[in-house]
Amino acid sequence: MDWREKLFGKVLVKCDSPGTQNGQFENVPTLEALADCVEEGEGAVCGIYFSFANISDTSDDFGVRLEDVYKKVQPRLKVVQVVLWAHVGTPEGPVERETGFRRSLTGKPWFAVPFHDVDIKRRLTQKYSIAVGVPTLVIRGRAVRDALLNDPAGERFPWPAPPLQDVLRGVQLQGESGSKLFEELPGDAVRVFYFAAHWCPPCRTFAPSLCAALAAVRKRRAKYANTQLILVSSDRSEQSYKRTVSSVSAAGALAVPWAATEARMALPTALGVAGIPALVLTDPNGKVFTANGRQHLAADPLGLNFPWAPRPVSLLTEQALLKIARHPAVVLFIDDEDSEIEFSESVLTPSAESYYEECSIQYPGFCPYQNSSDDETMDFAYTTSRSRVKKKSFKHVMFYIGIDGTDCADMLREHIGLDDAVPLLTAIDFPKQRMVTMKYGDEITTDSVQNFVDAYLSGNADFKPLKPYTEKC
Numbered sequence: 001m002d003w004r005e006k007l008f009g010k011v012l013v014k015c016d017s018p019g020t021q022n023g024q025f026e027n028v029p030t031l032e033a034l035a036d037c038v039e040e041g042e043g044a045v046c047g048i049y050f051s052f053a054n055i056s057d058t059s060d061d062f063g064v065r066l067e068d069v070y071k072k073v074q075p076r077l078k079v080v081q082v083v084l085w086a087h088v089g090t091p092e093g094p095v096e097r098e099t100g101f102r103r104s105l106t107g108k109p110w111f112a113v114p115f116h117d118v119d120i121k122r123r124l125t126q127k128y129s130i131a132v133g134v135p136t137l138v139i140r141g142r143a144v145r146d147a148l149l150n151d152p153a154g155e156r157f158p159w160p161a162p163p164l165q166d167v168l169r170g171v172q173l174q175g176e177s178g179s180k181l182f183e184e185l186p187g188d189a190v191r192v193f194y195f196a197a198h199w200c201p202p203c204r205t206f207a208p209s210l211c212a213a214l215a216a217v218r219k220r221r222a223k224y225a226n227t228q229l230i231l232v233s234s235d236r237s238e239q240s241y242k243r244t245v246s247s248v249s250a251a252g253a254l255a256v257p258w259a260a261t262e263a264r265m266a267l268p269t270a271l272g273v274a275g276i277p278a279l280v281l282t283d284p285n286g287k288v289f290t291a292n293g294r295q296h297l298a299a300d301p302l303g304l305n306f307p308w309a310p311r312p313v314s315l316l317t318e319q320a321l322l323k324i325a326r327h328p329a330v331v332l333f334i335d336d337e338d339s340e341i342e343f344s345e346s347v348l349t350p351s352a353e354s355y356y357e358e359c360s361i362q363y364p365g366f367c368p369y370q371n372s373s374d375d376e377t378m379d380f381a382y383t384t385s386r387s388r389v390k391k392k393s394f395k396h397v398m399f400y401i402g403i404d405g406t407d408c409a410d411m412l413r414e415h416i417g418l419d420d421a422v423p424l425l426t427a428i429d430f431p432k433q434r435m436v437t438m439k440y441g442d443e444i445t446t447d448s449v450q451n452f453v454d455a456y457l458s459g460n461a462d463f464k465p466l467k468p469y470t471e472k473c
Contacts, residue, residue, distance in 0.1 A: 175255065425438040
């Protein structure tokens, strides 16, 4: 599936099309609207402009400034506007919101996500951690609001971030057990950048949970044993800096030195950080896994789905149980062993990837934000490699690994009456109050999992009734 459709769906509206003054927008296929945009490298870039329909025009001149810069850098920039609603306690309803949507877009020289594509708007807002009431522009995953405001002529467009390796090259990171150059960190180590300051109360509250989560992750998963926490301080004095360093010493943190002012000031720009506390996770090459690690950790305090990058298969969490109440899920229950988790990922991932590709659904990540509405049944026209027969309508399906002994897995098993046998593959459909389980003892392989998923989606599985979902889960 093309990256443009993954972000915005199949269709965008053309804001300056004929008839917009009367509220009639022309729909344009996304691939046509953004035909000359490239995801990486040389070429036109796609900017996502998040605006708010119910904030005062006099208090928000960002859209005006953006339009000025847009005209100067054309055709190197294509803009897709996402009109949101700032919740300020006013009693506006759907009619007022749609009116605000049309008023915001009429005559703009770019495209926009359609008003009724609420789930796409929600997913984009969460993906880029957009603050309510703060209009901004995101280019290639980075918020560039400040860069645009500081460059009204667009001379530095597209305002690229300084490469992480360049910012930290030669910087001697400091820790309790000694110092280490950034480029000397283990090649397999996930880099966890923690932006904080002692004067920030939320930072002081967040630090203990961060240390606990990293300890659990390193212990549970061998491939994350070398995960390195790197503190980037925004303190105003060296004394406060030392207190912030002390708050994460339990996690074996390395800190950008107080004296390395240039690096400390450049890192927020390099990683797109606008406030603290912030948690950004990257791979050894500087590629960002997640830019909103703080929110992910709050929802997944044990770090079960660390490093929280979008993925086809996730480990079952308490938050996922809320999704399972409304959407079907394929769950493989296993023992709490690193090798079992690796095995489960290897056999589930091909089926999950095939499903998401066939249905043109973006990977949900550890906390699924589906394209379909919670209240709708969507027909994704799912087919298999073995048969081109169209399957029945079904809601968005998710794929999970349930670790035996965790509260969420045990709670789900108890609620649907599953015994504690492992490994055990099951499909649970609370909306239709039914479930199906692979016969215990059957070998779980990539092929057998695919056959199981195909049978479930086709409606040809040996379903058993499921009692209605309650608040117990």
